[in-house]
Amino acid sequence: MNVKKNVDIYGDKNPRKIPNYTAAEASKYLRLSASTLRSWAKGRGYTYQDVYTFSEPIMGKSREGIESLLSFENIIEAHIIKALRTMHGVSMKKLKVALDTAENKFGISNLLLSPNLCTAAGQLFLEQYGQLINLSLSGQYAMKKIFEAHLKRVEYDIDGLPMKFYPFIKPEADDSKKSIVINPFVSFGKPTLANRNISTYVIVNRIDAGENINDVADDYDLDIQDVEDAIIYERAA
Helix, strand or coil, rough: CCCCCCCCCCCCCCCCCCCCHHHHHHHHHHHHHHHHHHHHHCCCCEECCCCEEEECCCCCCCCCCCCCCCCCHHHHHHHHHHCCCCCCCCCHHHHHHHHHHHHHHCCCCCCHHHHHHHHHHHHHHHHHHHHHCCCCHHHHHHHHHHHHHHHHCCECCCCCCCECCCCCCCCCCCCCCCEEEECCHHHHCEEEEECCCEEEHHHHHHHHCCHHHHHHHHHHCEEEEEHHHHHHHHCCC
């Protein structure tokens, strides 16, 4: 009798860290410019008054392997950074100072990936960053609310590691629905319907091939709204 062995499809690697997304692909999931995402991940060189300057990357301490690809952890980092630039442009230099302050005070090496963003460390970081970019008190309050809305899209496991990311279905940050999820341990980290783990890409491909929404919903035992959410998410970028 042959016993089927379990196969480790990730080769003993941490799925959270595996370089699995192109910048174009990740930017679609995040509703973010691919060029902006690349600059956050790889840094950016520019010339000012005939002097060349290189801005160091703000994310990617956990990157492994192929430099041109991003990991699930990188997506989480970019999602958090995006929350800080919703109202204004991110000053990379000042953002790093704020992160360093939180790290030096609380000993958290990568706050962008930590559930400690919801605790005193996160508050110190926000306050420090708001002061560095000269936000008014009302501006800091608004930034905090936007930041909190983005934090609610990330789910952590019992070890405090990011486990699931619920991207906004629509571009608006006040979208509270969590019907789409990106889980590095499911479907190789591609977006799926949260209640069925069915690829949003597969659903949209069937619709584009001419199939009826009702038939697709019936095949997967889905509500019509599930199928519509998949379509909106895949085509909103």
